[in-house]
Amino acid sequence: MLDLLEEKVKQERETSELSRLDKDFFFKLQEHIGILKSANDLISQRKLQLMQELLQELVDLRAEKILKGHQTGMLTPEVNLAQFASTFKKFKKDALKSLLQEEATTQRVIVLQDLPQFYGPELEILGPYKKGEVVLLDRTVVTLLKEENLVEER
Template identity: 25%
Template sequence: MSDMITFKYLRDIQKKERSSSGLCKLDDNFYGAVQEYVLRKKRIKDRGKDLSFREKKEIENIGPVVKSIYDTRETKIVNGAVKAARTGMKMENILLSEKRLFEDVRKKLVDGREVLESVLCPGNGGVAEVKGDEDVPDGFSKIRIVEDIPEFVGEDLKMYGPWKAEEIVLCPVSFSLMFVKAGKAEKVGED
């Protein structure tokens, strides 16, 4: 693929990325091929060979063009992660090297939404994560989850969980005692 990379090709990709709402289809090794292209151009420049004005300008502008491509894709990936957190939609044409950014941002947003849901619907899953020495409401206790606990229906017919290991949550006392006894949670602080 690195032989296919030219300044014109990069400018075309830049224009396509800017004009389309979604990610443009790129080869999985796009950034690796661009790196090889940049190194090849740098070696030509370092040899001190006489270059035309156009060649000098292309070499000068490779960095800004590639950065522009990356920045545009990054913005689309972050926006796509927001949509995925809200709707569960999948991101198309994302490169393997970009997938981690997408998943990290999406996960943080989903975690934030879970906290928001627990604040807006208390007793519908408890507080996903409790920080500091917050007051524990009557009938609830604060526990640290030791093993993942799937979502379940409480005796009050409300949904609770799911909770992941290491989360500190507020849970009705009857459930917290049961989880502690079963070794799935530990008490935090005093009731």
């Protein structure tokens, strides 16, 4: 198993795309690590240490590739990381766009009464907010809440 792990790490180092792993690769690795942990001899302990180091490197290399957008050959749990990376890139782009807009579309207000959770103009969930809390809200939401005396400008 140590040889296979070394081979997979080598493949990850040498290619820019994710290398293919069997779906049960990490499960088999986990079983082998369990066997090595239960053995009390020095050779097994050294193999265990090497496997842990190689496993860490393999996971780091794969995560880095996924975050850079190399999505072919992903295992099911790695898809979540890719989706997170994609969402984060979109958030970063949207946040930058919002900051660079000439006219601010949000406004800082102080909440005058406890507000339950509600939907914003883009159907995003807002709140709940506590009395006295200072929040940044879309101007259209602020206008509606001010009319009901639920918030005031800060």
